[in-house]
Amino acid sequence: MNQSILFPDIQSWDEDKQAVLFSAQQAGALIQCMVRISELERLSGQTITGEQQALEVFSQYRFDLEELAEELIEDEEFDSLGWVEVVS
Numbered sequence: 597m598n599q600s601i602l603f604p605d606i607q608s609w610d611e612d613k614q615a616v617l618f619s620a621q622q623a624g625a626l627i628q629c630m631v632r633i634s635e636l637e638r639l640s641g642q643t644i645t646g647e648q649q650a651l652e653v654f655s656q657y658r659f660d661l662e663e664l665a666e667e668l669i670e671d672e673e674f675d676s677l678g679w680v681e682v683v684s
């Protein structure tokens with residue numbers, strides 16, 4: 597894991613996006629990341645029915661999701677708003 601990218605242990609659910617939001621820090625810059633419920637379902641093989649389950653699955657797969665986010669950040673795969681959407 598690249599120590600220049602840090603992931604605080606803070607995440608939240610966004611009902612409109614149907615995604616778990618989390619952040620990364622690289623060289624002092626805050627980078628917003630998200631993983632949609634469909635990606636969490638694909639990774640876990642589960643059907644996710646709501647915020648609590650989405651956050652639990654995110655926690656279970658956190659290390660894998662952070663590694664995917666790290667690769668996307670290093671490759672500068674930002675959307676038009678500067679966010680990183682985690683997909684594998």
